[in-house]
Amino acid sequence: xxxxxxxxxxxxxxxxxxxxxxxxxxxxxxxxxxxxxxxxxxxxxxxxxxxxxxxxxxxxxxxxxxxxxxxxxxxxxxxxxxxxxxxxxxxxxxxxxxxxxxxxxxxxxxxxxxxxxxxxxxxxxxxxxxxxxxxxxxxxxxxxxxxxxxxxxxxxxxxxxxxxxxxxxxxxxxxxxxxxxxxxxxxxxxxxxxxx
Amino acid sequence: xxxxxxxxxxxxxxxxxxxxxxxxxxxxxxxxxxxxxxxxxxxxxxxxxxxxxxxxxxxxxxxxxxxxxxxxxxxxxxxxxxxxxxxxxxxxxxxxxxxxxxxxxxxxxxxxxxxxxxxxxxxxxxxxxxxxxxxxxxxxxxxxxxxxxxxxxxxxxxxxxxxxxxxxxxxxxxxxxxxxxxxxxxxxxxxxxxxxxxxxxxxxxxxxxxxxxxxxxxxxxxxxxxxxxxxxxxxxxxxxxxxxxxxxx
Amino acid sequence: xxxxxxxxxxxxxxxxxxxxxxxxxxxxxxxxxxxxxxxxxxxxxxxxxxxxxxxxxxxxxxxxxxxxxxxxxxxxxxxxxxxxxxxxxxxxxxxxxxxxxxxxxxxxxxxxxxxxxxxxxxxxxxxxxxxxxxxxxxxxxxxxxxxxxxxxxxxxxxxxxxxxxxxxxxxxxxxxxxxxxxxxxxxxxxxxxxxxxxxxxxxxxxxxxxxxxxxxxxxxxxxxxxxxxxxxxxxxxxxxxxxxxxxxxxxxxxxxxxxxxxxxxxxxxxxxxxxxxxxxxxxxxxxxxxxxxxxxxxxxxxxxxxxxxxxxxxxxxxxxxxxxxxxxxxxxxxxxxxxxxxxxxxxxxxxxxxxxxxxxxxxxxxxxxxxxxxxxxxxxxxxxxxxxxxxxxxxxxxxxxxxxxxxxxxxxxxxxxxxxxxxxxxxxxxxxxxxxxxxxxxxxxxxxxxxxxxxxxxxxxxxxxxxxxxxxxxxxxxxxxxxx
Numbered sequence: 026x027x028x029x030x031x032x033x034x035x036x037x038x039x040x041x042x043x044x045x046x047x048x049x050x051x052x053x054x055x056x057x058x059x060x061x062x063x064x065x066x067x068x069x070x071x072x073x074x075x076x077x078x079x080x081x082x083x084x085x086x087x088x089x090x091x092x093x094x095x096x097x098x099x100x101x102x103x104x105x106x107x108x109x110x111x112x113x114x115x116x117x118x119x120x121x122x123x124x125x126x127x128x129x130x131x132x133x134x135x136x137x138x139x140x141x142x143x144x145x146x147x148x149x150x151x152x153x154x155x156x157x158x159x160x161x162x163x164x165x166x167x168x169x170x171x172x173x174x175x176x177x178x179x180x181x182x183x184x185x186x187x188x189x190x191x192x193x194x195x196x197x198x199x200x201x202x203x204x205x206x207x208x209x210x211x212x213x214x215x216x217x218x219x220x221x
Numbered sequence: 222x223x224x225x226x227x228x229x230x231x232x233x234x235x236x237x238x239x240x241x242x243x244x245x246x247x248x249x250x251x252x253x254x255x256x257x258x259x260x261x262x263x264x265x266x267x268x269x270x271x272x273x274x275x276x277x278x279x280x281x282x283x284x285x286x287x288x289x290x291x292x293x294x295x296x297x298x299x300x301x302x303x304x305x306x307x308x309x310x311x312x313x314x315x316x317x318x319x320x321x322x323x324x325x326x327x328x329x330x331x332x333x334x335x336x337x338x339x340x341x342x343x344x345x346x347x348x349x350x351x352x353x354x355x356x357x358x359x360x361x362x363x364x365x366x367x368x369x370x371x372x373x374x375x376x377x378x379x380x381x382x383x384x385x386x387x388x389x390x391x392x393x394x395x396x397x398x399x400x401x402x403x404x405x406x407x408x409x410x411x412x413x414x415x416x417x418x419x420x421x422x423x424x425x426x427x428x429x430x431x432x433x434x435x436x437x438x439x440x441x442x443x444x445x446x447x448x449x450x451x452x453x454x455x456x457x458x459x460x461x462x463x464x465x466x467x468x469x470x
Numbered sequence: 471x472x473x474x475x476x477x478x479x480x481x482x483x484x485x486x487x488x489x490x491x492x493x494x495x496x497x498x499x500x501x502x503x504x505x506x507x508x509x510x511x512x513x514x515x516x517x518x519x520x521x522x523x524x525x526x527x528x529x530x531x532x533x534x535x536x537x538x539x540x541x542x543x544x545x546x547x548x549x550x551x552x553x554x555x556x557x558x559x560x561x562x563x564x565x566x567x568x569x570x571x572x573x574x575x576x577x578x579x580x581x582x583x584x585x586x587x588x589x590x591x592x593x594x595x596x597x598x599x600x601x602x603x604x605x606x607x608x609x610x611x612x613x614x615x616x617x618x619x620x621x622x623x624x625x626x627x628x629x630x631x632x633x634x635x636x637x638x639x640x641x642x643x644x645x646x647x648x649x650x651x652x653x654x655x656x657x658x659x660x661x662x663x664x665x666x667x668x669x670x671x672x673x674x675x676x677x678x679x680x681x682x683x684x685x686x687x688x689x690x691x692x693x694x695x696x697x698x699x700x701x702x703x704x705x706x707x708x709x710x711x712x713x714x715x716x717x718x719x720x721x722x723x724x725x726x727x728x729x730x731x732x733x734x735x736x737x738x739x740x741x742x743x744x745x746x747x748x749x750x751x752x753x754x755x756x757x758x759x760x761x762x763x764x765x766x767x768x769x770x771x772x773x774x775x776x777x778x779x780x781x782x783x784x785x786x787x788x789x790x791x792x793x794x795x796x797x798x799x800x801x802x803x804x805x806x807x808x809x810x811x812x813x814x815x816x817x818x819x820x821x822x823x824x825x826x827x828x829x830x831x832x833x834x835x836x837x838x839x840x841x842x843x844x845x846x847x848x849x850x851x852x853x854x855x856x857x858x859x860x861x862x863x864x865x866x867x868x869x870x871x872x873x874x875x876x877x878x879x880x881x882x883x884x885x886x887x888x889x890x891x892x893x894x895x896x897x898x899x900x901x902x903x904x905x906x907x908x909x910x911x912x913x914x915x916x917x918x919x920x921x922x923x924x925x926x927x928x929x930x931x932x933x934x935x936x937x938x939x940x941x942x943x944x945x946x947x948x949x950x951x952x953x954x
Contacts, residue, residue: 162868173889296908316924
């Protein structure tokens with residue numbers, strides 16, 4: 026089951042306990058111009074859950090966006106995967122605070138978390154706190170975080186094939202956000218792409 | 222002459238599921254036995270039980286090895302007594318070079334058997350000699366055990382370890398799977414070079430190719446946890462032509 | 471399965487062979503902390519007025535502060551700072567005896583620390599100059615004359631205050647300000663001794679320098695202060711080791727290390743921390759609460775931290791680098807092993823200020839028993855840090871299912887031309903790995919030693935040779951002869 030939350034439009038629950046659902050994908054979208062605090066906690070209380078949380082934040086002006094995502098594996102045998110991607114420019118500030126917690130005894134848990142941000146301008150700020158708190162040994166957990174800029178080699182490659190710089194940049198950004206937006210319907214995908 | 226290995230009415234399995242349902246098998250010093258059989262027959266279970274893998278349990282029967290109760294021995298005691306298992310899927314040990322790994326293993330065995338410790342120079346000489354046997358270059362020994370190895374490299378590394386540890390009973394668990402012709406030849410040459418009248422081997426395989434290169438004395442067919450046929454190389458030919466379906470006890 | 475866990479537990483057991491007590495007559499200041507005690511310590515050390523003022527200022531700041539609570543250290547007790555003796559020194563007639571006391575000599579011999587130059591010159595030990603600190607005082611510093619010929623100053627902190635007051639005054643608290651944090655403020659108020667090192671312009675230090683810290687007296691804390699200055703184009707490899715007796719009480723160790731690295735200079739700072747960790751039930755052990763920080767002040771300066779943390783009941787420690795000079799670089803390589811009820815919260819901070827600054831973090835945590843092991847770190851890219859890069863990797867290895875392994879990094883990027891990459895993973899020693907080693911004849915405890923050392927190898931390989939050997943031994947049991 027997929028649930029899409031457009032921050033500032035849709036109501037977002039603060040807390041979910043998963044004890045009957047098998048498969049769930051949550052997608053958080055923060056469009057340009059939206060400032061928000063997004064605290065969200067999810068407790069996995071059942072074996073065999075496949076949870077995916079995707080997030081996208083586009084903050085090109087002076088937005089303040091703060092995700093505070095906690096995923097707790099209270100029992101073993103479930104999988105969670107998080108992917109948050111953001112493009113931050115102007116004087117905007119984006120913060121991702123993500124905790125993966127694996128309780129004692131929650132063996133065979135698999136939990137992955139990634140947060141990647143692009144900074145476009147001087148004055149933009151990205152802060153990431155990817156946290157793992159693990160009390161079981163037979164688990165696979167990892168997190169990855171990067172923050173950086175559009176790859177100049179890629180840009181040059183495209184320009185050398187005749188693609189104008191502005192368009193090449195846009196293509197890079199589309200490629201950057203596509204792992205998240207590929208799960209959205211076409212209307213929303215187009216909305217997002219038009220705002221890049 | 223006494224049997225080196227004697228398995229009687231062996232029943233064994235994993236997580237409560239019985240896989241071996243009464244195996245009898247005797248191997249004399251110097252003999253090479255091939256065990257063939259379809260997937261799921263229990264071939265790998267047999268090798269795991271012989272080496273003492275902790276997650277397999279023996280529910281009935283006995284195994285004696287060189288006069289000792291093998292089932293009462295820990296995996297490392299079995300290794301010191303001269304049992305070597307070439308793993309079907311060799312395990313990675315990041316950060317530990319082949320040299321260090323083998324140095325530890327050889328030292329542990331020599332200590333357990335009361336042989337004097339090898340000096341670093343003696344050890345390196347031995348390593349070089351055995352590496353030549355499996356056609357490995359010197360730098361190979363600096364690599365971490367099985368980390369980033371190709372299928373062929375993993376199997377050659379197993380044979381190198383076998384050569385270094387000088388076992389009395391070698392168990393080759395599908396050492397031929399996934400090897401190309403050249404790699405297969407290297408492995409077989411390595412095993413043949415280590416043959417002697419005192420040393421025995423069990424070769425577990427699906428296919429006859431390896432048996433063309435390492436001639437076994439006896440061939441067994443394992444199906445559904447039982448040995449259903451025992452004979453000479455002609456059985457392997459029959460399997461090659463007719464498949465396992467044609468062989469029934 | 472229970473059996474296997476017992477085997478794992480037994481395999482990570484180790485004896486603490488440094489846990490003996492030296493019987494020697496010592497003098498103490500009265501228990502407790504107030505301005506009078508600070509004046510007394512300062513007077514004992516015949517310090518100049520500016521240093522007493524420095525201490526009193528720190529003390530007043532400290533009184534306004536509260537202990538930090540953010541560490542993942544549930545077993546860090548409430549410390550009664552009035553129940554600690556802040557100064558303990560072996561009794562001696564003169565302030566600085568020519569000959570080291572035989573009992574102390576024996577202690578350091580037993581610990582394998584060369585306090586004489588003869589055996590080093592005879593080639594018995596590799597060439598390392600040692601400053602040996604026993605409780606509150608430095609009792610011996612070797613090779614001072616050899617080093618002095620090159621203009622290198624290597625002496626106890628107290629001597630540096632007397633003989634090189636200008637240098638000390640210029641650099642003291644220039645990297646770790648007095649009020650930086652609660653424990654640094656405490657140290658600034660009561661620090662007793664430590665090592666001082668100055669490498670002049672263009673000089674490559676001809677031997678490794680090292681400080682060895684020994685806590686001996688009961689009821690005391692150790693508050694040493696280390697100050698290292700590497701002037702332009704110089705280079706230095708510095709090592710630090712430490713041990714303490716086995717006691718049921720907790721003892722406090724609150725040190726401050728400051729390093730200044732000037733243009734084109736290169737400093738490598740290595741620590742093997744083996745303070746008494748407490749017993750298997752979690753009684754006793756050192757509370758290791760230290761502040762270590764380096765300032766890469768000049769262009770192209772370089773500072774690398776390598777630490778192997780195996781001891782202490784509690785470790786709260788974040789060796790950090792401030793990358794101020796353009797093109798300066800720093801690394802942090804760490805192995806932290808916790809067992810029984812030990813808790814470690816350790817990591818680093820990399821503050822990128824200059825252009826094209828680079829940093830790398832490699833942290834390997836190993837938790838066993840009922841211990842908790844956390845990596846905590848900060849990577850910050852300031853607005854001016856164009857072209858700066860960081861790469862961090864934090865791995866945790868869990869041995870058994872009663873321990874915890876945690877990763878708490880903070881990444882702040884304020885520069886669109888800087889990049890930060892962070893990765894963290896957790897793993898355990900798999901039953902397959904153990905069985906594979908067993909099958910090759912390695913007993914389980916040897917196999918664990920081998921696997922753990924392999925896991926930590928990338929860090930261990932950064933240590934100076936002699937230290938690496940010691941660290942390998944600490945990380946495993948019974949590895950004798952198995953590591954080449």
